[in-house]
Amino acid sequence: MATTDDAKSVGIIGMGDMGIMYARRLSDAGWKVNACDIPEKYEALVEQFKDRPKVEIMPSGHYVSRASDYIIYSVEAKNIDAVVKLFGPSTKMGAIVGGQTSCKAPEIAAFEKHLPKDVNIVSCHSLHGPGVHPKGQPLVLIKHRATDEAFAFVERVLSCLESKVVHLTYQEHDRITADTQAVTHAAFLSMGTAWSANNQFPWESQRYVGGIENVKINITLRIYANKWHVYAGLAILNPAAQVQIKQYAESVTELYKLMLAGHKEELRERVHTARKAVFGGYEGKELLLRDELLDQFSLGVLPEKRLKNNHLSLLAIVDCWWKLGTVPYEHMICSTPLFRMWLGITEYLFRHEELLEEAIDTAIDDNTFRADDLEFTFAARDWSSRVSLGHFDGYREKFEKIQEYFAPRFPEATRLGNEMIKTILEKTKDE
Numbered sequence: 001m002a003t004t005d006d007a008k009s010v011g012i013i014g015m016g017d018m019g020i021m022y023a024r025r026l027s028d029a030g031w032k033v034n035a036c037d038i039p040e041k042y043e044a045l046v047e048q049f050k051d052r053p054k055v056e057i058m059p060s061g062h063y064v065s066r067a068s069d070y071i072i073y074s075v076e077a078k079n080i081d082a083v084v085k086l087f088g089p090s091t092k093m094g095a096i097v098g099g100q101t102s103c104k105a106p107e108i109a110a111f112e113k114h115l116p117k118d119v120n121i122v123s124c125h126s127l128h129g130p131g132v133h134p135k136g137q138p139l140v141l142i143k144h145r146a147t148d149e150a151f152a153f154v155e156r157v158l159s160c161l162e163s164k165v166v167h168l169t170y171q172e173h174d175r176i177t178a179d180t181q182a183v184t185h186a187a188f189l190s191m192g193t194a195w196s197a198n199n200q201f202p203w204e205s206q207r208y209v210g211g212i213e214n215v216k217i218n219i220t221l222r223i224y225a226n227k228w229h230v231y232a233g234l235a236i237l238n239p240a241a242q243v244q245i246k247q248y249a250e251s252v253t254e255l256y257k258l259m260l261a262g263h264k265e266e267l268r269e270r271v272h273t274a275r276k277a278v279f280g281g282y283e284g285k286e287l288l289l290r291d292e293l294l295d296q297f298s299l300g301v302l303p304e305k306r307l308k309n310n311h312l313s314l315l316a317i318v319d320c321w322w323k324l325g326t327v328p329y330e331h332m333i334c335s336t337p338l339f340r341m342w343l344g345i346t347e348y349l350f351r352h353e354e355l356l357e358e359a360i361d362t363a364i365d366d367n368t369f370r371a372d373d374l375e376f377t378f379a380a381r382d383w384s385s386r387v388s389l390g391h392f393d394g395y396r397e398k399f400e401k402i403q404e405y406f407a408p409r410f411p412e413a414t415r416l417g418n419e420m421i422k423t424i425l426e427k428t429k430d431e
């Protein structure tokens with residue numbers, strides 16, 4: 001903190017999971033924080049923060065905006081325009097405004113439209129959920145309309161997160177996160193949908209325990225334990241995300257058809273072409289994940305012998321990356337923990353020759369996955385069309401129904417998922 005910073009304060013509008021995490025960490029570092037949520041939550045927040053004098057809970061965003069030197073909007077992406085419209089004109093003269101939403105084009109548009117011209121715009125995005133320690137995780141900073149002095153102030157404030165700062169434009173941010181986040185979520189959302197459609201808790205089935213399967217299960221439950229609007233916002237509001245999710249659904253469908261028709265050579269040819277395009281230049285590199293590590297994090301009892309799976313979800317993501325010309329390793333600077341695990345298990349399958357062959361053989365010769373794969377294919381297509389239609393309600397309805405199905409398992413899955421992420425990330429090289 002520079003000495004001139006003593007009199008300055010940070011505002012947070014939206015005290016949900018991320019807003020609260022920021023308020024705690026910034027105030028721990030000595031910053032005065034002015035914060036608010038919707039009026040109905042005022043009393044509860046005052047109570048929650050009563051032992052933290054550095055955090056002042058205010059009745060609304062007007063109070064926060066007029067009192068603070070740097071204001072962070074940490075609200076639902078779908079509400080950003082309405083909330084900035086409401087409080088933007090109350091922003092203190094010469095202050096800095098930014099947002100935490102996961103898709104930047106609508107956020108920047110709202111700032112340009114509703115903020116006074118003297119206000120600096122510097123946005124941010126912590127690329128991890130509120131339960132992950134920010135140290136070492138990517139933090140995107142977007143200097144959209146700001147003096148060097150204003151930008152340096154934001155850097156000083158957020159340095160207490162100890163994150164790895166990545167400087168991007170908002171367009172670069174949205175392009176990369178479409179690859180790293182939206183399509184990753186689509187895959188896990190589809191797995192959960194398929195399991196629930198088949199009335200399965202996958203860790204209770206011998207077929208889904210151990211290794212790669214543990215990551216699939218733990219990440220799927222982690223996503224469904226979170227809030228629907230986070231995933232809906234970053235998929236629906238990002239046009240690049242719609243394209244990616246659509247390609248993923250197409251890749252799933254086409255590979256599934258090859259499996260159904262028993263076209264083994266065609267399937268092998270396609271899988272290997274995609275493999276070469278995506279992993280060709282990375283053959284010698286150390287793997288992101290190891291199996292012994294993954295076996296530690298199981299919700300079920302590990303079977304004596306690992307059962308085979310055709311891993312349609314993983315074959316399809318590599319097919320999708322190939323079709324879109326995406327090189328996932330190039331996005332590591334901007335990766336979330338989930339993306340690193342997703343790439344980790346995919347790489348694990350594709351760089352173990354015998355495992356990949358086993359997946360191809362299983363895809364053609366083994367009928368036991370047909371029902372699961374059928375539901376998975378439906379699910380990938382349905383998520384894609386809900387995203388493309390752009391209906392938040394349609395997304396929410398589906399998400400919350402499946403969330404309800406898995407809800408009794410969230411406490412255990414979250415505990416295990418946190419441990420898994422912590423252990424794996426400590427061992428995961430990120431560049």
Ligand SMILES: NC(=O)C1=CN([C@@H]2O[C@H](COP(=O)(O)OP(=O)(O)OC[C@H]3O[C@@H](n4cnc5c(N)ncnc54)[C@H](OP(=O)(O)O)[C@@H]3O)[C@@H](O)[C@H]2O)C=CC1
Binds near residue numbers: 013018038074079233
């Ligand atoms: N959760 C995550 O993993 C991450 C989320 N993000 C992004 O950060 C943002 C916040 O996410 P998160 O904290 O998880 O979501 P939450 O739903 O927990 O928090 C958003 C908060 O903003 C409040 N809010 C809505 N309108 C107003 C208003 N007019 N004035 C004051 N407060 C308001 C909401 O109240 P109410 O619930 O009543 O609407 C809610 O409490 C989102 O845009 C998300 O995409 C970014 C990184 C990670």
Ligand SMILES: O=C(O)C(=O)Cc1ccc(O)cc1
Binds near residue numbers: 127339
């Ligand atoms: O790691 C993920 O993809 C998550 O699910 C957590 C998350 C959600 C939204 C963000 O904008 C950033 C991180």
